Amino acid sequence: MSRMKLVVAAMFALAGCATQQAAPPPTPTPAPAPPAKAPVAALNVPVDYYKLPNGLRVVLSEDHSVPVATVAVYYNIGFRLEPKDRTGFAHLFEHLMFQGSANLAKGQFFKIVQGLGGQLNGSTRFDFTNYYEAFPSNALQTMLWVEADRMRSLAITQENLVNQQGVVKEEVKVNVLNQPYGGFPWLQLPQYANENWYNAHNFYGDLQHIDAATLDEARAFFNTYYVPGNAVLVVAGDFDAAQTKGWITQNFATIPSRPVPPIPDISEPQQTKEKHASMTDALAPRPALAIGYHVPPRWTPEHFAFGLIDEILLQGDASRLHRDLVQKRGYTDDISGGINLLGNMFNYSGPMLWSASLVHDPSTTDAQIMAAFDENIERIRTEPVTQEELDRARRTIRSQLYDLVGSSTRLGLVDLLACFALFDDDPARINRIEAEFAKVTPELVQRTAREYLRPENRTVLTVEAGKQEGAAQ
Amino acid sequence: MNAALKRLLVGCVATAFMAATAAAQQTPPQPGPPRPFQLPTPTTITLDNGVQATFLDFGVVPKVSIAIAVRSGALNEGGKTWLSDLTSELMQEGTAGRTAEQIAQAAALMGGQLGIGAGADETSLSLDVLSEYSADAVGLLAEILTQPKLPASELPRIKQNYLRNLSVALTQPQSIAGAAFAEALYPGHPYGKSFPTAAQLQSYTIDDIKNYYDSNFGARRTHVYVAGKFDHALVEKAIRDHLGQWREGPEPLKMPPAASVPRTVKLIDRPGAPQSTLRVGLRVIDPTQPDFMSLSVANTLLGGVLTSRITMNLREAKGWAYSPGSGLGTNYHQASWAESADVKAAATGPALTEIFKEIDLLRAQPPTEQELTSIKNYRNGIFVMSNSTRGGLLGQLAFMSLQELPADWLTTFVERLYAVTPEQITQATHQYLDPTKMSVVVVGDMKSVRKQIQAVQPLHGALPK
Numbered sequence: 001m002s003r004m005k006l007v008v009a010a011m012f013a014l015a016g017c018a019t020q021q022a023a024p025p026p027t028p029t030p031a032p033a034p035p036a037k038a039p040v041a042a043l044n045v046p047v048d049y050y051k052l053p054n055g056l057r058v059v060l061s062e063d064h065s066v067p068v069a070t071v072a073v074y075y076n077i078g079f080r081l082e083p084k085d086r087t088g089f090a091h092l093f094e095h096l097m098f099q100g101s102a103n104l105a106k107g108q109f110f111k112i113v114q115g116l117g118g119q120l121n122g123s124t125r126f127d128f129t130n131y132y133e134a135f136p137s138n139a140l141q142t143m144l145w146v147e148a149d150r151m152r153s154l155a156i157t158q159e160n161l162v163n164q165q166g167v168v169k170e171e172v173k174v175n176v177l178n179q180p181y182g183g184f185p186w187l188q189l190p191q192y193a194n195e196n197w198y199n200a201h202n203f204y205g206d207l208q209h210i211d212a213a214t215l216d217e218a219r220a221f222f223n224t225y226y227v228p229g230n231a232v233l234v235v236a237g238d239f240d241a242a243q244t245k246g247w248i249t250q251n252f253a254t255i256p257s258r259p260v261p262p263i264p265d266i267s268e269p270q271q272t273k274e275k276h277a278s279m280t281d282a283l284a285p286r287p288a289l290a291i292g293y294h295v296p297p298r299w300t301p302e303h304f305a306f307g308l309i310d311e312i313l314l315q316g317d318a319s320r321l322h323r324d325l326v327q328k329r330g331y332t333d334d335i336s337g338g339i340n341l342l343g344n345m346f347n348y349s350g351p352m353l354w355s356a357s358l359v360h361d362p363s364t365t366d367a368q369i370m371a372a373f374d375e376n377i378e379r380i381r382t383e384p385v386t387q388e389e390l391d392r393a394r395r396t397i398r399s400q401l402y403d404l405v406g407s408s409t410r411l412g413l414v415d416l417l418a419c420f421a422l423f424d425d426d427p428a429r430i431n432r433i434e435a436e437f438a439k440v441t442p443e444l445v446q447r448t449a450r451e452y453l454r455p456e457n458r459t460v461l462t463v464e465a466g467k468q469e470g471a472a473q
Numbered sequence: 474m475n476a477a478l479k480r481l482l483v484g485c486v487a488t489a490f491m492a493a494t495a496a497a498q499q500t501p502p503q504p505g506p507p508r509p510f511q512l513p514t515p516t517t518i519t520l521d522n523g524v525q526a527t528f529l530d531f532g533v534v535p536k537v538s539i540a541i542a543v544r545s546g547a548l549n550e551g552g553k554t555w556l557s558d559l560t561s562e563l564m565q566e567g568t569a570g571r572t573a574e575q576i577a578q579a580a581a582l583m584g585g586q587l588g589i590g591a592g593a594d595e596t597s598l599s600l601d602v603l604s605e606y607s608a609d610a611v612g613l614l615a616e617i618l619t620q621p622k623l624p625a626s627e628l629p630r631i632k633q634n635y636l637r638n639l640s641v642a643l644t645q646p647q648s649i650a651g652a653a654f655a656e657a658l659y660p661g662h663p664y665g666k667s668f669p670t671a672a673q674l675q676s677y678t679i680d681d682i683k684n685y686y687d688s689n690f691g692a693r694r695t696h697v698y699v700a701g702k703f704d705h706a707l708v709e710k711a712i713r714d715h716l717g718q719w720r721e722g723p724e725p726l727k728m729p730p731a732a733s734v735p736r737t738v739k740l741i742d743r744p745g746a747p748q749s750t751l752r753v754g755l756r757v758i759d760p761t762q763p764d765f766m767s768l769s770v771a772n773t774l775l776g777g778v779l780t781s782r783i784t785m786n787l788r789e790a791k792g793w794a795y796s797p798g799s800g801l802g803t804n805y806h807q808a809s810w811a812e813s814a815d816v817k818a819a820a821t822g823p824a825l826t827e828i829f830k831e832i833d834l835l836r837a838q839p840p841t842e843q844e845l846t847s848i849k850n851y852r853n854g855i856f857v858m859s860n861s862t863r864g865g866l867l868g869q870l871a872f873m874s875l876q877e878l879p880a881d882w883l884t885t886f887v888e889r890l891y892a893v894t895p896e897q898i899t900q901a902t903h904q905y906l907d908p909t910k911m912s913v914v915v916v917g918d919m920k921s922v923r924k925q926i927q928a929v930q931p932l933h934g935a936l937p938k
Contacts, residue, residue: 063533067507067509068857107780115847117854120779136507138506138507138508141502141505142501145501146501167794174748174795178746178748179645180641180644285640286640286641316581316586318577318586323574330630330633333635359641396581399601402535402536403536406534406863408861409858
């Protein structure tokens with residue numbers, strides 16, 4: 001039910017947008033920068049983590065500032081992990097999780113949640129499928145019940161399967177097939193940049209594969225992947241811990257334990273030479289270009305350094321690529337991207353790309369864009385970043401971390417807690433993010449850039465404009 | 474929330490539940506009593522030159538959101554569509570004291586990023602920063618607002634960006650449909666003009682921009698909003714220091730669109746499109762009218778939420794669309810209602826028929842208490858959620874101010890929401906959502922869908938040749 005692509009905005013995007021000049025800029029008299037103030041307290045999110053006997057991991061994070069709460073269940077089955085020859089199945093199945101259970105007929109799930117003032121959604125990402133409800137906190141017990149109910153007793157009929165196959169096909173059309181730059185670069189770039197099928201297939205699904213899905217396959221998928229030991233439950237916000245734990249035991253601990261499915265081998269071979277790919281978009285009026293690099297393994301010093309490289313190069317109006325390609329050269333009005341286009345630098349587990357993309361005019365050639373881009377890349381590989389740039393990047397990250405806690409739906413907060421529990425068995429590491437970024441030195445930034453921002457480690461995807469100028473309405 | 478309202482909520486919730494669980498083997502537990510939700514109380518000051526400032530102490534995290542709304546936008550362009558957008562773009566390109574780069578870096582050093590954009594009635598500047606930079610953020614925004622350099626040197630680049638964005642927008646079915654629909658509702662008025670032509674955009678000069686800025690920006694059109702954790706005295710002082718001496722400028726422009734227009738049906742060909750992009754709707758009463766709450770709840774029930782009638786029909790029953798939905802769009806003392814959907818091409822005519830059928834049903838027959846209560850609870854939940862963030866609260870305050878709504882509009886919202894009756898829903902739908910008065914836009918493959926549209930009964934006689 002989610003838009004695979006658009007939910008990103010709601011999530012915590014450590015991957016942002018920023019810029020700075022590549023070539024020495026014409027520097028006017030510098031206006032005073034805001035003085036560094038005494039830093040406020042570091043992020044300290046309460047984290048209560050435990051496991052039920054059936055393997056379900058549970059994370060509680062209490063905060064009574066507003067009378068709202070959020071329940072989220074994350075299953076360790078993402079679109080890249082789906083079985084071969086059934087592209088799009090993980091996402092199609094996400095839709096089926098809303099279609100009824102032994103206790104609730106089709107439509108009742110929506111009615112119960114929304115009828116209590118709740119918002120709900122689900123989304124499918126690289127390594128997880130998630131479901132959440134954000135609601136006035138008096139409805140917590142009911143929300144736990146409905147999530148446990150579908151984990152225990154999902155009931156899908158042929159009619160509902162056919163209905164959601166229709167809905168998913170319309171989703172693919174509205175987001176990809178009937179849209180200029182649809183799927184660019186988030187859906188297409190990984191297909192060119194990766195070698196392993198799990199990382200390189202069409203995650204949204206070929207329409208024929210979506211049509212071919214059967215009820216038996218859906219049941220088998222549920223029985224395999226939607227087991228308590230393959231999931232995390234997060235409750236955040238305004239609740240009483242003792243009472244909530246009682247409800248969790250009552251609703252979730254009685255779900256039978258089942259074997260946890262193995263994760264397939266999703267490793268990528270080391271890339272040894274630069275790749276180029278080109279595609280024509282029949283609906284697009286202007287050419288576009290995307291560049292993707294494989295990033296360092298998650299939660300390593302290099303990974304945090306890369307997070308800061310992303311801030312310094314790409315996130316926001318103050319970033320180097322924005323200053324140079326947008327502001328100075330006028331090649332485009334926006335260059336955007338980050339680590340993990342469908343989330344952030346923490347909510348995945350496995351190989352990942354950092355990418356940047358832009359739409360440009362035909363009068364600006366791919367060669368010009370790549371030359372300018374490479375100037376910036378070479379600069380960060382050969383010159384240490386300034387302390388001021390590093391501090392600014394860290395301050396932006398701190399500011400975003402506070403927003404995790406200050407949000408009323410807390411979707412960003414529960415997302416990180418769930419992923420750190422699901423992939424690392426350690427949700428409390430949310431409180432160590434700032435400290436890990438703080439350890440990064442200019443030398444580490446340069447070393448990481450030198451190692452990972454090599455041409456042999458990247459894929460360049462160009463989009464040819466297939467739509468004649470003026471042919472539109 | 475007062476005690477009476479709390480009781481009301483408990484009662485409502487219980488009613489909603491009976492339906493939900495009637496056919497179930499096991500039933501979900503009842504919710505507990507609602508926890509009190511306290512709206513923070515805003516305070517507003519007016520400076521001698523007319524600048525208004527509203528403060529809202531809110532939240533627990535050390536951050537603050539600052540927004541400045543100026544009553545100048547598309548309405549004030551004098552026929553030069555997108556001139557207000559170009560101006561807001563150029564305002565970021567430097568001030569008397571800072572370059573564009575320094576502006577961006579100053580904002581980033583505070584932990585934020587400058588946002589600036591022009592809408593139909595207003596231009597807004599915003600910055601969301603760490604609390605320790607509250608006063609600096611006010612200073613930066615005020616400098617951009619009152620001392621923009623508007624450099625001619627950057628205009629060609631920005632125009633080129635806008636030309637590119639225009640060409641992209643004109644290939645997106647949703648943008649095409651939205652523009653055609655706006656023009657159908659507000660012909661000849663800036664609210665109805667979404668896009669300039671490329672030639673028109675090319676013709677704008679730096680003098681056009683400077684004239685637009687000089688004749689529209691000033692203290693009497695300006696309102697500052699501050700929400701979050703901040704030192705009130707410091708922030709107020711910054712506002713007085715940086716905006717207190719600014720020129721008064723004109724009062725807001727009043728230029729209402731013509732009172733009523735006949736409906737239009739527009740069929741726009743998109744050869745080979747696998748879906749048809751639909752807009753169906755009309756102009757309705759504005760947010761100051763007493764019936765607006767009833768109409769707004771009627772909208773939620775019809776198409777404003779996943780469990781709404783049109784959405785459940787097109788999506789969950791038919792499987793023809795992914796995210797159909799309806800909404801009320803507002804401008805200054807203006808509103809319109811529209812259902813938007815991207816539907817399977819083969820179901821274009823049938824989808825239009827179903828949309829009209831659902832509207833007619835609600836016009837004829839009041840919803841049950843149970844259905845209505847469920848919708849009210851949903852709206853109450855959204856209200857609590859959206860007023861639990863700095864950004865959400867700022868948005869509400871700015872909306873109230875633009876629409877000149879009474880000061881208790883927010884605090885009486887929930888009470889007014891729960892007072893709406895099933896009869897009022899049907900009365901409002903009957904009065905304001907008449908399918909035979911609705912304009913319709915279809916962007917799709919006309920070769921295959923035109924025949925289907927001709928068969929839609931409420932459109933008879935209205936199709937273009």
